Amino acid sequence: MRELFQADMKSLGDQLVEIAGLVHEAMSQARDAFENADVELAEAVITNDARIDYLQTALDEKAIELLALQGPVAADLRTVVAALRMSSSLERMGDLARHIAQLARRRFPDLVVPELAREDFRQMADHAVTVSGEVEQLLTTRDLQHASTIAKLNASINELHAKNFATVSLPEWNAPAATAVDVALASRFLERFADHGVSVARKVTYLMTGEWEPVIAAD
């Protein structure tokens, strides 16, 4: 029974890693589609999101089955409940990558972001891709150094998010109002994507240490 339980717990962890890998791939492709107005790649991200949704549902069913059949307690129970929460965060990250791809598709053949904000968006999207890569690594290795990296990337993304709003108010900003709307939404999607990454990092940190906050190395 105990061996079966350990195998089930491991399989739950593997499923989380698999979803995180797809989310990382989705954001990586969404960034490329967004920056290069690549409508085929955008379509691929949009289509592939269904796979993430399917795997989340499968993971949730597995977790509920594990709760029903094995009645875990203490740390094991918290791990299963955390897996349910993390699968939900990962599924939202997949949705947000899809939203970025949808913006790229909607503005094709134009780019979504005008020249004035493009460099900040490039950094922001790179950080978002790195966040999802770090989430995948964190779930694979449980090395909390990745949680710390995610927290730092999130702080940078929040700064860039605020900066994007300031950019729209600059006298040099001369794009149509609809472009300002797209910029606001894209910035919000990337910011939320990172928030969900932090949420996963906090749950892993809590499971490993009993503390909620990832330690951010002072550098």
Added chain:
Amino acid sequence: MRELFQADMKSLGDQLVEIAGLVHEAMSQARDAFENADVELAEAVITNDARIDYLQTALDEKAIELLALQGPVAADLRTVVAALRMSSSLERMGDLARHIAQLARRRFPDLVVPELAREDFRQMADHAVTVSGEVEQLLTTRDLQHASTIAKLNASINELHAKNFATVSLPEWNAPAATAVDVALASRFLERFADHGVSVARKVTYLMTGEWEPVIAAD
């Protein structure tokens, strides 16, 4: 043991209703603050959100304790897991009401939305308030008529959300880009608020019927 279990399950349901009541109050006040540039009311919504967050954490702890001590199975287990999910949706709804209040505070003493879009926003915010009232009623009574109402309100909100984006592109739109950004964000917050309401409605519907989709009356 069974009686204790039933009492715990009832208490979990009561806690959800309490949080839903606070979310309804928060969105109702956020709407008023947003439409009247009432900065004190906006501050109240922002401050009171901490209470919703606290109650969500308390509910989650209760649910985990119930899983650990009572090991529910079958329908009871699904109800507890659904309660964890619904508390998470309600907490996000509280955050989104807070975001609406924060926009009102940021633009005070101006109104966030320019005249051209104000009537659509008035309807959208009223619908959002009604969604949260219906969520509270649904959780109180388990009468699926409320789930159907929530689905209909959400469809209207989605239409108004799309209309807001079209409004920003009209030739009559002459507000600064920063206003377009605020309008985009406010519209997105209301749309997401309703999405979370639908998410709660779907979970209650599933628990009551085994089906995922709330039935929308043909009218």
